[in-house]
Amino acid sequence: xxxxxxxxxxxxxxxxxxxxxxxxxxxxxxxxxxxxxxxxxxxxxxxxxxxxxxxxxxxxxxxxxxxxxxxxxxxxxxxxxxxxxxxxxxxxxxxxxxxxxxxxxxxxxxxxxxxxxxxxxxxxxxxxxxxxxxxxxxxxxxxxxxxxxxxxxxxxxxxxxxxxxxxxxxxxxxxxxxxxxxxxxxxxxxxxxxxxxxxxxxxxxxxxxxxxxxxxxxxxxxxxxxxxxxxxxxxxxxxxxxxxxxxxxxxxxxxxxxxxxxxxxxxxxxxxxxxxxxxxxxxxxxxxxxxxxxxxxxxxxxxxxxxxxxxxxxxxxxxxxxxxxxxxxxxxxxxxxxxxxxxxxxxxxxxxxxxxx
Ligand code: IPM
Ligand code: MG
Numbered sequence: 001x002x003x004x005x006x007x008x009x010x011x012x013x014x015x016x017x018x019x020x021x022x023x024x025x026x027x028x029x030x031x032x033x034x035x036x037x038x039x040x041x042x043x044x045x046x047x048x049x050x051x052x053x054x055x056x057x058x059x060x061x062x063x064x065x066x067x068x069x070x071x072x073x074x075x076x077x078x079x080x081x082x083x084x085x086x087x088x089x090x091x092x093x094x095x096x097x098x099x100x101x102x103x104x105x106x107x108x109x110x111x112x113x114x115x116x117x118x119x120x121x122x123x124x125x126x127x128x129x130x131x132x133x134x135x136x137x138x139x140x141x142x143x144x145x146x147x148x149x150x151x152x153x154x155x156x157x158x159x160x161x162x163x164x165x166x167x168x169x170x171x172x173x174x175x176x177x178x179x180x181x182x183x184x185x186x187x188x189x190x191x192x193x194x195x196x197x198x199x200x201x202x203x204x205x206x207x208x209x210x211x212x213x214x215x216x217x218x219x220x221x222x223x224x225x226x227x228x229x230x231x232x233x234x235x236x237x238x239x240x241x242x243x244x245x246x247x248x249x250x251x252x253x254x255x256x257x258x259x260x261x262x263x264x265x266x267x268x269x270x271x272x273x274x275x276x277x278x279x280x281x282x283x284x285x286x287x288x289x290x291x292x293x294x295x296x297x298x299x300x301x302x303x304x305x306x307x308x309x310x311x312x313x314x315x316x317x318x319x320x321x322x323x324x325x326x327x328x329x330x331x332x333x334x335x336x337x338x339x340x341x342x343x344x345x346x347x348x349x350x351x352x353x354x355x356x357x
C-alpha cells in the first residue's frame with residue numbers, strides 16, 4: 001500500500017516522540033511491504049513563531065491531502081499569555097473543525113505490566129478496558145461565546161449546543177464500536193439540569209432503540225460517572241459523551257493506566273484522514289532531554305494504521321511489539337517507578353527491534 005502520512009511534531013517533547021513514531025512506521029512499512037511517504041508541517045506554538053498562526057494554510061492543505069495525520073503535542077509557556085492574539089490550542093480546534101473530526105476515540109486499557117504504576121488498587125483496576133468516544137466538533141467548544149459589559153464589570157458566556165445529527169452520528173459510532181467489543185454503550189450527560197443534555201438523551205435513546213436494539217445501553221449523569229470511573233471502571237465498555245464532559249472524563253480516565261505517557265487517541269471524521277496523537281501534552285519541562293515516553297505516540301501510529309489505512313495486522317504488530325518491550329521490563333522514567341529508566345530513543349529502538357520478523 002502507498003500512503004501519505006503528515007507529521008505534525010508540534011512543541012515541547014512533540015518532535016522527539018514523533019521521531020520515534022515515524023521510525024516505527026518505517027519499520028512496519030519495511031516488514032509488511034508498504035510505501036509510506038512522510039511530510040512534516042508546522043503546527044502549534046512553533047507555527048505561531050514561524051507563520052504567525054498555529055495552523056498555517058499549507059499545513060491544513062497537507063493534512064487534507066493526507067491519508068493519516070500523526071500529531072505530537074502543542075503548546076508551552078512561551079505561548080501561554082491569555083491576552084495573546086492567538087494560541088497553539090486554537091490551531092488544534094481549527095484542525096478538528098476543518099477536517100470535521102467529530103469522533104475522538106480514547107481507549108483506556110491499563111497494560112498488565114504497569115498495573116502497579118496506577119494510583120488505583122489492582123483489584124479495582126484489573127479487567128478495565130474502556131473505549132471513550134468524545135464528541136469533538138460541537139458542544140460548548142464551538143457554540144459561540146462572548147464578553148459584554150456588566151454592572152459589576154463584565155459578563156462572559158460560552159454556549160453549549162447540540163443538534164440531532166451531531167448526537168446521532170457519535171452515538172451510532174459508539175454502538176458500532178461496542179458491537180466489536182463487549183456490546184455495551186454508556187451515554188454520559190447532565191440531563192437533570194441541561195436542556196442540551198435532555199436532547200442528547202432523547203436522540204441517543206432513539207438511535208439505540210431503533211438501530212441497535214441488541215446492544216446493551218445505559219445512561220449515567222456526568223458527576224456520577226466521575227465517581228464510577230474510579231470505583232468500578234471495569235463495568236464500562238464504550239462510553240459516549242459530549243465535548244467538554246469527554247475532555248474532563250478522559251483526563252480522569254488517563255490516570256487509570258498509571259501514566260499519561262501510554263495513551264493514544266484517534267480523531268475520526270465523516271470521510272478524509274484521521275488525526276492520531278498521544279493524549280498527553282507537550283511537557284515543556286522535559287523537552288529535548290530524551291526523557292519523554294514515546295509509547296503513546298507509537299500506539300497512536302498503530303491506531304492510524306488500523307483506522308485510516310485499514311491495516312489491522314500491522315496495527316496489531318505494533319501493539320504486540322510494545323507489549324513485548326514492556327514485558328521485558330524496559331521503562332521510560334514516567335513508568336519506571338524509581339527503577340532504571342531508558343531514554344526516548346532507546347524505547348523507540350526497542351520497539352523497532354521487536355517489530356523485526
Ligand atoms: C484535549 C485537550 C484539548 C481539548 C485542548 C488542548 C484544546 O485538552 O485534546 O483533550 O480541550 O480538547
Ligand atoms: Mg483535554
